[in-house]
Amino acid sequence: MSSKIFGSGIRRREDPRLVTGGAAYTDDITLPGMVYAAMLRSPHAHARIDDVDVSAAAAAEGVLAVYPGADTEDALQPVPTAWLLPDSDLQVAPYPAIAKDTVRYVGDIVAVVVAESRYQAYDALDLIAVDYDPLPAVTHPQQATEPDAPQLHEGISGNQALHWTVAGGDIDAAFADAEVVVKERIVQQRLIPNAMETRAAVAQYRQASGELTFWNTTQNPHIARFICSAVTGIPEDRLRVIAPEVGGGFGSKIAVYPADFVTIFCSMRLGRPVKWTETRSENYQATTHGRDHVQEVELAATKDGKITGLRCTVWAGLGAYLSTAAPGIPTILHGLMLSGVYDIPAVKEDVFGAYTNATPVEAYRGAGRPEATFMLERLVDKLANELEMDPAEVRRRNLIPRFEDGHDVITGLTYDSGDYPAALDKLLDHAGYDDLRRQQAEARNEGRYLGIGLSTYVEICGLGPSQVAGAIGFQGGLWESAIIRFHPSGKVHVFIGASPHGQGEETTFAQIVASEVGVSPEDVRVFHGDTDNTPMGWGTYGSRTTAVGGAALALTARKIKEKAKIVAAHLLEAAVEDIDYEDGNFFVKGSPDRGKTIQDIALMANVSWDMPEGVESGLEASTFYDPPNFTFPFGAHLAVVEVHPQTGQVKLERYIAVDDCGPQINPVIVAGQVHGGVVQGIGQALWEEAVYDDSGQLVTGTMLDYAMPRADRLPEIEVLSTVTPSPHHPIGVKGIGEAGTIASTVTVYNAVLDALQPLGVDSVAMPLTPERVWRAIQESGGD
Amino acid sequence: MKVPVSIQINGRLYESEVEPRKLLVHFIRDLDNLTGTKVGCDTSQCGACTVLLDGVAVKSCTCLAVQADGAEVTTIEGLAQNGELHPLQEAFWNKHGLQCGFCTPGMIFASHELLRTNPDPTDEEIRHGLEGNLCRCTGYQNIVRSVREAADIMNADTQDGGEG
Ligand code: FES
Ligand code: FES
Numbered sequence: 001m002s003s004k005i006f007g008s009g010i011r012r013r014e015d016p017r018l019v020t021g022g023a024a025y026t027d028d029i030t031l032p033g034m035v036y037a038a039m040l041r042s043p044h045a046h047a048r049i050d051d052v053d054v055s056a057a058a059a060a061e062g063v064l065a066v067y068p069g070a071d072t073e074d075a076l077q078p079v080p081t082a083w084l085l086p087d088s089d090l091q092v093a094p095y096p097a098i099a100k101d102t103v104r105y106v107g108d109i110v111a112v113v114v115a116e117s118r119y120q121a122y123d124a125l126d127l128i129a130v131d132y133d134p135l136p137a138v139t140h141p142q143q144a145t146e147p148d149a150p151q152l153h154e155g156i157s158g159n160q161a162l163h164w165t166v167a168g169g170d171i172d173a174a175f176a177d178a179e180v181v182v183k184e185r186i187v188q189q190r191l192i193p194n195a196m197e198t199r200a201a202v203a204q205y206r207q208a209s210g211e212l213t214f215w216n217t218t219q220n221p222h223i224a225r226f227i228c229s230a231v232t233g234i235p236e237d238r239l240r241v242i243a244p245e246v247g248g249g250f251g252s253k254i255a256v257y258p259a260d261f262v263t264i265f266c267s268m269r270l271g272r273p274v275k276w277t278e279t280r281s282e283n284y285q286a287t288t289h290g291r292d293h294v295q296e297v298e299l300a301a302t303k304d305g306k307i308t309g310l311r312c313t314v315w316a317g318l319g320a321y322l323s324t325a326a327p328g329i330p331t332i333l334h335g336l337m338l339s340g341v342y343d344i345p346a347v348k349e350d351v352f353g354a355y356t357n358a359t360p361v362e363a364y365r366g367a368g369r370p371e372a373t374f375m376l377e378r379l380v381d382k383l384a385n386e387l388e389m390d391p392a393e394v395r396r397r398n399l400i401p402r403f404e405d406g407h408d409v410i411t412g413l414t415y416d417s418g419d420y421p422a423a424l425d426k427l428l429d430h431a432g433y434d435d436l437r438r439q440q441a442e443a444r445n446e447g448r449y450l451g452i453g454l455s456t457y458v459e460i461c462g463l464g465p466s467q468v469a470g471a472i473g474f475q476g477g478l479w480e481s482a483i484i485r486f487h488p489s490g491k492v493h494v495f496i497g498a499s500p501h502g503q504g505e506e507t508t509f510a511q512i513v514a515s516e517v518g519v520s521p522e523d524v525r526v527f528h529g530d531t532d533n534t535p536m537g538w539g540t541y542g543s544r545t546t547a548v549g550g551a552a553l554a555l556t557a558r559k560i561k562e563k564a565k566i567v568a569a570h571l572l573e574a575a576v577e578d579i580d581y582e583d584g585n586f587f588v589k590g591s592p593d594r595g596k597t598i599q600d601i602a603l604m605a606n607v608s609w610d611m612p613e614g615v616e617s618g619l620e621a622s623t624f625y626d627p628p629n630f631t632f633p634f635g636a637h638l639a640v641v642e643v644h645p646q647t648g649q650v651k652l653e654r655y656i657a658v659d660d661c662g663p664q665i666n667p668v669i670v671a672g673q674v675h676g677g678v679v680q681g682i683g684q685a686l687w688e689e690a691v692y693d694d695s696g697q698l699v700t701g702t703m704l705d706y707a708m709p710r711a712d713r714l715p716e717i718e719v720l721s722t723v724t725p726s727p728h729h730p731i732g733v734k735g736i737g738e739a740g741t742i743a744s745t746v747t748v749y750n751a752v753l754d755a756l757q758p759l760g761v762d763s764v765a766m767p768l769t770p771e772r773v774w775r776a777i778q779e780s781g782g783d
Numbered sequence: 784m785k786v787p788v789s790i791q792i793n794g795r796l797y798e799s800e801v802e803p804r805k806l807l808v809h810f811i812r813d814l815d816n817l818t819g820t821k822v823g824c825d826t827s828q829c830g831a832c833t834v835l836l837d838g839v840a841v842k843s844c845t846c847l848a849v850q851a852d853g854a855e856v857t858t859i860e861g862l863a864q865n866g867e868l869h870p871l872q873e874a875f876w877n878k879h880g881l882q883c884g885f886c887t888p889g890m891i892f893a894s895h896e897l898l899r900t901n902p903d904p905t906d907e908e909i910r911h912g913l914e915g916n917l918c919r920c921t922g923y924q925n926i927v928r929s930v931r932e933a934a935d936i937m938n939a940d941t942q943d944g945g946e947g
Contacts, residue, residue: 027818
């Protein structure tokens with residue numbers, strides 16, 4: 001069994017409860033005496049609050065309380081950011097849970113209503129009278145830093161939240177000596193994460209004991225506990241955070257939000273359980289957004305296509321306040337990955353993080369890395385065009401050759417392992433690249449515009465060594481933990497600190513245990529998401545749960561195995577060195593049929609009638625695993641599109657992904673992650689954009705106005721892989737959650753621009769809607 | 784002012800007084816243990832709330848509870864029969880047609896509707912049939928495969944039944 005279960009695409013353990021409606025998400029929780037909170041949110045992007053009159057709302061039927069900012073001001077500490085990026089002149093603006101004097105984005109909370117029913121709470125919102133004095137607003141990250149821009153926060157000049165730089169090599173020389181320079185100004189438009197479950201919270205505060213139980217749509221319950229404690233003053237030991245079933249996150253459920261603290265505050269004041277559930281429109285305004293970069297990039301190269309330097313300036317919109325991990329996203333997770341899969345001798349990037357009158361920006365699937373990959377891969381294509389070389393060939397000339405145990409890159413990172421040429425070769429081979437180019441040429445002769453887009457990528461995952469976390473200002477650790485507990489019957493409980501929310505680790509983690517100690521995965525139950533019964537962990541984001549948590553678990557299973565060996569040796573009256581192990585059976589070398597199974601040993605260890613001297617009862621172990629380095633998954637993607645010049649329509653014909661996340665515990669789950677990630681990235685290239693108008697109104701404020709990927713607009717994604725284990729990881733795995741998103745946006749973008757090349761179009765702002773593509777064609781006068 | 788309604792849900796009759804504006808999805812979700820039907824939006828875009836109303840799939844956020852007075856509703860909790868998963872549930876499980884599971888109840892009923900009207904759809908027809916339901920996790924690919932598998936199982940069952 002053990003040899004087969006690792007790498008097998010078994011069905012997920014999670015699914016029976018999910019396909020029968022038996023799973024409980026936060027909004028499904030109802031407690032006796034529970035009441036409902038609704039948030040009044042600012043309709044203005046920027047305004048002074050002159051007066052908040054809650055009297056009519058407070059008198060409305062069913063209403064228990066209405067609290068404006070004046071009520072929470074002293075009770076709740078400002079909402080903190082957890083990434084205090086050093087060497088960046090970071091300016092952290094005060095972030096009140098409820099705005100009292102000034103609102104700074106459409107969606108800022110102005111008051112909360114608590115009522116007996118949700119309908120009553122929403123009715124009462126309409127009865128709150130707020131006097132606003134509107135102020136000019138700015139939502140564009142670059143415009144926000146211009147001298148005459150409206151200023152968001154007192155004492156923070158130029159709306160500059162941070163200025164961070166990364167540099168390596170002699171960048172000035174690279175450009176001075178360059179034979180070719182290509183440039184591009186790229187807008188990574190703002191995106192709305194759109195987890196299908198909106199955010200929600202249920203707070204149950206017991207006034208007698210001062211204890212709080214808090215159900216929350218979070219990717220990181222232990223971090224949520226830590227931050228909730230700091231903001232509300234409830235000691236951490238009395239605060240229990242439960243992430244029940246969580247309906248997707250994609251980064252938007254990392255942050256601990258104002259509405260969370262406000263819900264807790266209401267329960268503390270009223271002594272009743274309080275539930276708050278976001279509406280979708282509210283989610284669009286108030287749950288964090290992603291991307292929002294303006295990038296000016298230039299690339300230096302030789303005439304034969306060797307890249308010699310990459311220089312860029314990025315303006316990153318951070319929104320009105322700094323969300324939990326915000327400062328690290330456009331910097332550490334972005335700038336350190338500048339050189340990608342290529343050997344580039346010199347890089348430099350300046351990142352200006354700007355406060356804007358918009359929803360706070362957070363990690364969004366890929367978080368900084370899609371933005372980095374896009375810059376590089378777009379410019380590589382431009383270089384290929386400039387040199388009239390094949391884009392695959394330009395890539396080949398610059399790829400870092402295969403390495404198995406560490407490669408230092410110019411930004412200071414050490415990649416763990418990689419075989420970039422192999423991934424690219426496999427991709428081109430599977431795609432029939434030369435053939436595709438021929439078809440493209442033929443199509444052009446017929447007046448049809450096919451485009452072929454490529455991207456190679458490497459990402460930084462498995463965050464990360466805690467020492468590095470400290471050095472880069474992350475206000476927490478980045479290790480993970482696991483406990484394995486064998487019960488007398490040989491059934492196993494696993495407790496982990498990470499908090500999967502759709503990624504399927506209840507299954508893959510059972511597979512890890514099964515493959516290490518030879519139990520059936522059916523016999524392993526994985527518990528996560530409850531701070532009272534799981535060990536500390538830092539959460540599920542950055543594709544780190546399997547990479548870091550999985551390592552903790554594998555090492556724990558090995559401890560179990562070592563102990564089991566000792567017990568087996570004792571029971572078999574043999575020396576420990578003489579014990580062999582295979583598929584859950586411990587036996588004296590050469591006598592597998594007279595061994596002890598792991599279940600026999602679990603029973604003995606639990607009843608403890610006959611244990612070796614000095615060995616503790618029970619079969620249980622735990623590990624706190626702090627990785628020695630990050631992991632660096634990589635891959636190569638290709639898209640084929642057809643563009644219809646008369647309408648600007650883009651039809652995605654083919655999409656091929658080759659990803660290398662190391663050994664795959666469950667290839668079906670890996671492929672599922674790739675599908676979802678790729679489609680999310682395609683969404684950015686073709687359809688999605690959060691649009692603000694000049695006054696800071698969110699124009700794409702509902703699902704009617706924000707174009708999400710739909711089933712009928714997508715081709716079947718062809719998923720392939722290569723396997724390059726991480727040398728420093730106990731089971732070699734690297735992480736796959738974000739890979740698809742990191743590669744696919746620029747892959748599709750490159751494909752569309754490749755199609756448009758004969759029409760003289762070399763740049764179109766994303767998303768590549770028919771209108772934009774059509775206009776670009778008209779403006780180029782090419783057709 | 785409240786009005787009386789009686790709605791049969793998963794074979795059981797629920798009678799109560801509701802505000803006329805109460806959405807069917809809220810009526811269902813407010814009942815004990817019937818929270819499998821999800822709310823994913825407020826503009827009838829996502830399909831997470833899809834249920835069967837007198838055998839036909841509807842987005843239950845587009846329907847008032849009073850409109851469902853006297854009707855029969857099937858929610859995800861009522862789809863399995865005698866402890867046996869419906870072929871669609873089984874197929875979504877087999878083909879990894881779900882990740883976070885939030886869209887799944889609605890997806891299953893949208894698929895149910897598709898197969899009711901087109902028992903042997905092509906992949907393209909499946910994709911069109913599901914365009915009113917959003918999923919952010921799966922990229923839809925395995926959902927399409929799930930529906931395909933369910934169709935095959937259900938068609939095989941019908942044929943077996945016909946011969947038997
Ligand atoms: S809740 Fe989104 S369509 Fe009904
Ligand atoms: S499985 Fe998560 S939204 Fe579809």
